[in-house]
Amino acid sequence: MASDFPSNADDASLVAKPYAGDNAEPLTVSEISQALKRTVEDRFGFVRLRGELSGVKRAASGHMYCALKDEKAVIDGVMWRGNTGRLPFNPEDGLEVVASGKLTTYPGRSKYQIVIERMELAGEGALLALLEKTRARLAAEGLFAEERKRALPFLPRTIGVVTSPTGAVIRDILHRLADRFPSRVIVWPVLVQGQGAADQVAGAVRGFSALPEGHPGRPDLVIVARGGGSIEDLWSFNEEAVVRAIAECSIPTISAVGHETDTTLADFAADRRAPTPTAAAEMAVPVRAELAATLADFGARKKRAILRPVQLGRERLEARADRLPAKDALLEPQAQKLDDLAARLQQGLRDRASRGRERLSELRLSPALVNGRLREERGRLAGIRLAPALLERPLAERRERLAALARLTEQLHPDRPLQRGYVRVTGPDGRTLTDKAAAAQEAALTLNFRDGALEVHTGDTRPARPAPKPKRKPRTSGTAAAQDDLFG
Missing domain, CATH: 3.40.50 (Rossmann fold)
Incomplete structure (x- = not known):
């Protein structure tokens, strides 16, 4: 039976185990973070905060990160890119504003923050202070100097x-x-x-x-x-x-x-x-x-009449668009996480390079280390033994491939068909002739038979194609017959 839950650290065990009356499983960090996030968002669905802007910066993604503070407390704030584009002024450090949005948590850093949907200056005094600050800065650049003023045209045509x-x-x-x-x-x-x-x-x-x-x-x-x-x-x-x-x-x-x-x-x-x-x-x-x-x-x-249908259509479209779920709501936490990871990646690369430089500066090669490695490799080489089968098997395979090539060569030999009664005709240079026109241009030909070669003459020593010969006279029985033309 499990013992009672320990009352002090001295009774704690090395391995976690259940205690009497304990029916709750341990929560993961992600589970407790999500529970806190839901609790904060349900309790503070929409709030308006008044405070002084501090640490205002815009990320490359277009999101704005800042902090709202007063004399006793500070809270981080984030404004997504879609809302920053609708700001009526440029947020700066030191401005007193009223921020409207919802409270949430960022589990990546275990902190709570406000997701700002709207930001306004806190009263006319803050607006006048911003106006005076902008006026002084632009005046210092000379934008309001009298020497920049030009005379108006007396009679402008347009x-x-x-x-x-x-x-x-x-x-x-x-x-x-x-x-x-x-x-x-x-x-x-x-x-x-x-x-x-x-x-x-x-x-x-x-x-x-x-x-x-x-x-x-x-x-x-x-x-x-x-x-x-x-x-x-x-x-x-x-x-x-x-x-x-x-x-x-x-x-x-x-x-x-x-x-x-x-x-x-x-x-x-x-x-x-x-x-x-x-x-x-x-x-x-x-x-x-x-x-x-x-x-x-x-x-x-006329302009009002033309723009009125457009305005009504825009109002209807905006009314329908408001009923659609915000597509950026799912991506906003991931966008913030991406910005955080990008910053951590840069810092991690710098740390990794620093550690590598330190290891490189500490690395030294000694003769004893090199000689030890050489002895190890020599021992490995001495332990390697070559079996005869490793050499005989490749030799046998190559011997069979060579025999197959020899048989194929014998079958494809140009004189192989001569055994079946065919004749191979070659020219004086030994080149095999395969058509009549090529043979007619040679003065002498060699006929290769199964049992030997026979030299013959075509009857025309000219290199050009021979002209048609007249019909031959019939042979007489009393004279010796001359050699016939091979090509008739």
């Missing part, structure tokens, strides 16, 4: 407008331009708020700037416009990509973002800042005459 095609901004600009001076306007439709807006605005400005001189679509002036809103709504125009695109644009630009009290980094980079989009239109062209704004309104309504 005006490029970068804004939303469905908002009120484009209608205000077109209306004011029509009232003051009708001009050709090219609208580059973009998002002006939310995910991807900064990239679209920067791409539109660079697209206008990349058009060559003389191109019919190249504008003489570019207006970057958006209506008013909060600092969060206007944040796309504070992104570094938009500021650099405006500063590097080869065409004079006007920034008309928000109302008079709104200021963005795009205003500092542009050649001229307008308090409102309407004021930007007034800066762009001089006054001429009033024109009706009906056409511009019809154009805007």
Whole structure:
């Protein structure tokens, strides 16, 4: 009968064995890790954490790893590639953010972490701090210097407008331009708020700037416009990509973002800042005459009517896509494990190379080691004995193969058919002749019979083919017959 469970280390046995009242099998490390993972994920299905970013880094796979900390604690965080592409700002160390996601564990390192699905700046104060930090850095590069500013064209023939095609901004600009001076306007439709807006605005400005001189679509002036809103709504125009695109644009630009009290980094980079989009239109062209704004309104309504079915279809598609299981959910832990193994592989290779160098430096060859190895090999050679059967068997096999070849040679000999009454014809050079044309060109031939050879003449010593001979006269009985032509 098993004894009671030991109460102290002194009663522990060498081999694990069951104890009285113990009906639980020992768990493996993987089993307890999975149990902890399920417990944490079930208990904390979705949480929101506020803390300061630390150790932000992006892996080559596109995933982002970081840590959230406050004055007393720290927790690791990971954000998968699909979610990092939707971040409205660039995470940096020291930013205070609010991260939303689910808690889970990473068994590979026995730690818990938060899988971040969404990240936001913690209040307007953090947003303003990030804005000031970005402004100071870009100003130090000279992007806002006054000597970079250019004069606006007095009468632009074509005006490029970068804004939303469905908002009120484009209608205000077109209306004011029509009232003051009708001009050709090219609208580059973009998002002006939310995910991807900064990239679209920067791409539109660079697209206008990349058009060559003389191109019919190249504008003489570019207006970057958006209506008013909060600092969060206007944040796309504070992104570094938009500021650099405006500063590097080869065409004079006007920034008309928000109302008079709104200021963005795009205003500092542009050649001229307008308090409102309407004021930007007034800066762009001089006054001429009033024109009706009906056409511009019809154009805007047409665009809304065309885009409405597309928008409805996109909403239906997104609603159906939300019901599908996330395909990346199964691959995300493996992706993190792959990143961890890649880092461990690099460290392992470095450690292995270091150990190899140490072993190589310690390896020394001595005469005693070489002489000992030589004696061992000599002993092995002396112990080898050759049996006669090892030599006789290959010789017998080769003797049988030689006899078979001799029999085959005898059967294939060219004079073998002569025993059956055939004749082999050869020329003066001993070459066997196989057709009449070749034999007719020789003056003498040799007929090889079974019991000997017979020399014959063809009757024509010319090397060319002999001409047809006249018919022979019948032989007379009283004269000796001449030798007949062999080929008649």
